[in-house]
Amino acid sequence: MTRSTIELVPTAKDRRIARHAAAAIVLTVAEAAIPLPLPGLKPGLANIVTLIVLARWGWREAVWVALLRVLAASLLLGQFLAPGFFLSLSGALASLLVLGLAMHLPRRWFGPVSHSILAAFAHIGAQLVVARLWLVPHDGVFYLLPVFALAAVVFGIVNGLVAARLLQELHAPGGAAVPPAAPLPER
Amino acid sequence: MSFPLAAWRALIRPGDVLVALAGLALCVHAFVSLWQGGRPETALVRAGGKLVAELDLALPQEFDVRGPLGMTRIEIQPGRARVATDPGPRQYCVRQGWLTQAGAVAICAPNQVSLSLSGRGADYDSLNY
Incomplete structure (x- = not known):
């Protein structure tokens, strides 16, 4: 076999992103198996991974992980370029934007739980707007807002707590395989 | 592995409570304005x-x-x-x-x-x- 002339050497960062994205993809696929009453009403467990990456490695890596997750999970679930894919994509982009802003809130007061709730609201907001503009051109979609808003609060809190817990675990002595790049947030 | 309730509570920071309450308020507002009658069908x-x-x-x-x-x-x-x-x-x-x-x-x-x-x-x- 001829040796490839192009050699791509994955950096530690690439591997890290791939690892986190893989975890997020697994969560998304597992979550797809949970039957839920309304289409689009999901716990969004993969966002736990996004939150952790955001807290430990920063926004850029969180963007990578979230978008890779949307892409790969949609391929695995046969949703790629289907309406559901664009809904997840718009939700992911909006929540990443909000996370980018929310991460600058004072750490002392706002932790992963806040980030999670805000991102969840951005997620449903963008999804409803896309659904209204493109998929269901009728104001009727907004009747779902209370349900989605409640889900955003509940799942936002739960995911935020899990992320906070995992971050605590990772920061605990001996718990972290890789030392965090950023100094620990003060608790 | 046990993780008592108090430990979970320690993960919540003061601002988180505010954000959660604001979210709930938005829910209630959306519910009241969208689901409480008045809309003819x-x-x-x-x-x-x-x-x-x-x-x-x-x-x-x-x-x-x-x-x-x-x-x-x-x-x-x-x-x-x-x-x-x-x-x-x-x-x-x-x-x-x-x-x-x-x-x-x-x-x-x-x-x-x-x-x-x-x-x-x-x-x-x-x-x-």
Whole structure:
């Protein structure tokens, strides 16, 4: 076999992103198996991974992980370029934007739980707007807002707590395989 | 591995509580403004006291009803309805304009036609002007 002339050497960062994205993809696929009453009403467990990456490695890596997750999970679930894919994509982009802003809130007061709730609201907001503009051109979609808003609060809190817990675990002595790049947030 | 409730609580920072409460407030607001009645769903058209049509308010359409004086034209647009034309002498029901709330009624008495909006959880049993 001829040796490839192009050699791509994955950096530690690439591997890290791939690892986190893989975890997020697994969560998304597992979550797809949970039957839920309304289409689009999901716990969004993969966002736990996004939150952790955001807290430990920063926004850029969180963007990578979230978008890779949307892409790969949609391929695995046969949703790629289907309406559901664009809904997840718009939700992911909006929540990443909000996370980018929310991460600058004072750490002392706002932790992963806040980030999670805000991102969840951005997620449903963008999804409803896309659904209204493109998929269901009728104001009727907004009747779902209370349900989605409640889900955003509940799942936002739960995911935020899990992320906070995992971050605590990772920061605990001996718990972290890789030392965090950023100094620990003060608790 | 045990993780007591108090430890979970330690993960919540003061601002998190505020964000969660704001989120809940938004839920309640959305629920109250979107789900609490007042939104008409169908238009009921009666002629001579009998129900002649039940029109969905989702799609724009026009509907003609015959009464003793002639044709009354009902116009439907998404979420609202009105009596567009009526042969009655004083045109009260036409001048009432668009009906937008569940329970609102426009009565064309001379032509014995009435238009009323109904919806789940209407705020009023009947609204007349």
